[in-house]
Amino acid sequence: MPIKRVSKKLNDEMFFVTMTIRNWYKILNEKRWGILSESIEYCQKNKGLKIYSYVFMLNHIHMIIRAPDVSGFIRDFKSFAAKKTLTDVKKENTKMIKKFQCDDKTFELWKKGNYPEIIETDWFLNQKINYIHYNPVKKGYVQYPEEWKWSSANFFENEEKGPIIIEPLEI
Numbered sequence: 001m002p003i004k005r006v007s008k009k010l011n012d013e014m015f016f017v018t019m020t021i022r023n024w025y026k027i028l029n030e031k032r033w034g035i036l037s038e039s040i041e042y043c044q045k046n047k048g049l050k051i052y053s054y055v056f057m058l059n060h061i062h063m064i065i066r067a068p069d070v071s072g073f074i075r076d077f078k079s080f081a082a083k084k085t086l087t088d089v090k091k092e093n094t095k096m097i098k099k100f101q102c103d104d105k106t107f108e109l110w111k112k113g114n115y116p117e118i119i120e121t122d123w124f125l126n127q128k129i130n131y132i133h134y135n136p137v138k139k140g141y142v143q144y145p146e147e148w149k150w151s152s153a154n155f156f157e158n159e160e161k162g163p164i165i166i167e168p169l170e171i
Contacts, residue, residue: 011071011072012067013118013119014064014066015117015119016063016116016117017062017115018062019077020111021060022108022111024059024060027089027096028085029058036061037056039077039080043073043076044164047068047073048067049073051063052065052066052125052129052152052166052169053128053132053156054164055150055151055153057135057139070116086107132151132152132153133156
């Protein structure tokens with residue numbers, strides 16, 4: 001089955017994307033979410049990345065994004081985050097790092113594909129924002145979306161600003 005990617009023709013549009021840890025291993029934690037956040041902050045400051053909604057989970061992340069080069073952002077973000085995260089995993093648990101080793105002795109953190117879905121309507125945008133914000137509730141991590149620290153739900157509910165800048169919504 002071919003991997004769905006961001007089309008070159010639509011590379012500057014708004015997308016809902018999901019990035020998943022290989023084999024759905026639950027390795028993301030407070031420290032590693034910090035690594036993801038730093039990478040996103042860098043891209044916001046230096047690559048024109050706009051984040052409209054996001055959530056970091058234990059084994060995946062969801063975001064609604066726009067950038068002049070969405071596919072370039074995804075490539076660079078996944079590469080940088082993988083290097084730093086795998087270095088941290090290796091320090092913390094030498095057995096776990098082997099789960100990310102490929103046959104050619106390289107390491108792969110992320111599943112292939114990002115499942116990009118272009119945002120074309122207000123209805124679809126709102127549906128995806130709700131999906132993102134309620135993901136930690138659905139998993140039973142928190143009772144209310146705004147209780148999950150690594151989500152834009154705090155910004156939407158309480159206008160609390162975190163390290164990741166949330167852009168005003170636009171279609």
